[in-house]
Amino acid sequence: MQIKALNTEEYINLVAEDKKEGIVKLINTIRKNMPDGFEECMSYGMIGFVVPHSLYPAGYHCDPKTPLPFISIAAQKNFIAIYHMGIYAKPELHDWFIAEHAKASAKKLDMGKSCIRYKKAEDIPFELIGKLVTKMSVNDWINCYTAAFVKPKK
Numbered sequence: 540m541q542i543k544a545l546n547t548e549e550y551i552n553l554v555a556e557d558k559k560e561g562i563v564k565l566i567n568t569i570r571k572n573m574p575d576g577f578e579e580c581m582s583y584g585m586i587g588f589v590v591p592h593s594l595y596p597a598g599y600h601c602d603p604k605t606p607l608p609f610i611s612i613a614a615q616k617n618f619i620a621i622y623h624m625g626i627y628a629k630p631e632l633h634d635w636f637i638a639e640h641a642k643a644s645a646k647k648l649d650m651g652k653s654c655i656r657y658k659k660a661e662d663i664p665f666e667l668i669g670k671l672v673t674k675m676s677v678n679d680w681i682n683c684y685t686a687a688f689v690k691p692k693k
Contacts, residue, residue: 542554542584542613542614543584544581544584545581546581547566547579547581547586550562550581550585550586551563551566554614555614558614558619558660559614560660561619561657561659561660561661561663562586562612562614562619562660564660564663564665565612565619565621565660565663565665565668566586566612568665568668568669568672569588569610569612569668569669569672571669572669572670572672572673573588573610573672574672574673574675574676574677575676575677576590576594576676576677576678577589577590577609577610577677578590578591578606580606582605582606582608582611583605583608583611584613585611585612585613585620585622586611586612586613587606587608587609587610587611588609588610588611589605589606589607589608589609590606590607590609590677590680590681591606592606594677594681595607595681597689600688600689607680607681607684608622608624609623609624609625609675609680610622610623610624610672615656617658618649618656618657618658619656619657619660619663620654620655620656620657621654621655621657621668622653622654622655623636623653623655623671624653624680624684625674625675625679625680625683626652626653626655626671627652627653628683628684628686628687628688629675629683629687632671632674632675635674636655636667636671637650639667639670640664640667643664643666643667644662644664644667646662
């Protein structure tokens with residue numbers, strides 16, 4: 540399920556009522572903890588926090604016209620999703636998050652490669668998400684991304 544919205548406010552207005560409060564709290568948690576340099580925008584039909592072209596002109600390797608994604612959040616039909624590209628690209632960050640999540644939440648972690656899913660907003664460990672957001676600066680993410688995904692030119 541993709542919400543068609545032009546900006547964060549419009550996205551929030553279109554979120555199902557049972558997820559709205561959780562999405563707002565998640566956005567505010569991310570905004571409060573996001574290192575300088577990332578920008579908030581709509582990205583792939585989600586609320587995204589990206590590295591703007593002004594800092595990384597090459598953009599996202601899948602679509603260079605798109606700013607480099609870092610964190611996205613979405614209200615899906617059955618869950619709230621947090622997509623954190625750093626967890627996908629940096630195994631030690633992935634392992635840290637899994638270990639810390641076990642301490643922060645009694646709920647079983649539902650996680651894919653970069654996607655963390657919560658069925659209910661009250662299950663989201665907001666303090667832990669805030670800590671996760673602080674773990675990579677813009678330069679850390681650019682360096683991690685280029686090492687993991689950008690093939691050197693021959």
